[in-house]
Amino acid sequence: MRAEWEREFAEYAAGAMPRLQSMAYVLCGDRHRAADLVQDTLVTLYVKWSRVRAVQHLDAYVRKILLRRFLIERRQPWARIQLTATVPDAPPLTGPAGSEDRSLLVAALRRMPPRQRAVLVLRFIYDLPVDEVANALDCSEGTVKSQTARGLAAMRRLLDQPVAIPTSAGRTDGQR
Structure with a gap:
């Protein structure tokens, strides 16, 4: 058995x-x-x-x-300790966005609080409904909705700021 x-x-x-x-x-x-x-x-x-x-x-x-x-x-x-000075090569995300857009999205997500990041990933990348996200995070649907709103506002602020994007040569480029 x-x-x-x-x-x-x-x-x-x-x-x-x-x-x-x-x-x-x-x-x-x-x-x-x-x-x-x-x-x-x-x-x-x-x-x-x-x-x-x-x-x-x-x-x-x-x-x-x-x-x-x-x-x-x-x-x-x-978990807050960074052991390397450069970011390792990232596996590609699925979806129609270009690699620069994905890099911006991942960089912005990295700067968000873990709970907001989890809510945004589940809601918008994995396209789960509010009730399934609430169940997965063991919280109420209202919490998911408020974390989604706060996370989207934070994401908008972060994406309006210039972000250093890793290039293939390992250096960062401050352009979006």
């Missing part, structure tokens, strides 16, 4: 990995921290797999684990 559960988990994890990595990167803005976040999420899921493998909305459950791990990590003092 355990071998069957492990096979099911491995299949689910392999299929969910790209989505989880993309979501974690957008939340963290750093591919190494995103990889750690996905790994923590999958470890947590593996421990609970025997109980949750038959959950009706497994993807939503796993998203909630990832979000909680992200918010817990952001509360830790070491």
Whole structure:
């Protein structure tokens, strides 16, 4: 029986990995921290797999684990420490926007508080309705709405300011 559960988990994890990595990167803005976040999420899921493998909305459950791990990590003092002077190459986001637009968006998201960032990512990048975001973040729908409004206002302010964008040569360019 355990071998069957492990096979099911491995299949689910392999299929969910790209989505989880993309979501974690957008939340963290750093591919190494995103990889750690996905790994923590999958470890947590593996421990609970025997109980949750038959959950009706497994993807939503796993998203909630990832979000909680992200918010817990952001509360830790070491999460604010930058170990490198340059930003590593970022995996591409999906969507029609150009790479410069994606770089601006990711740079602005990185400067936002974690909870607002999580709400904006879930609402506008993953296109989830308010009730699913509230469930994922374990808060009320009103909180999601107010965090969305505050996050959008902050995003507008941040995008109106010049932002340093990493170039392929590793230097930053202050132009938008």
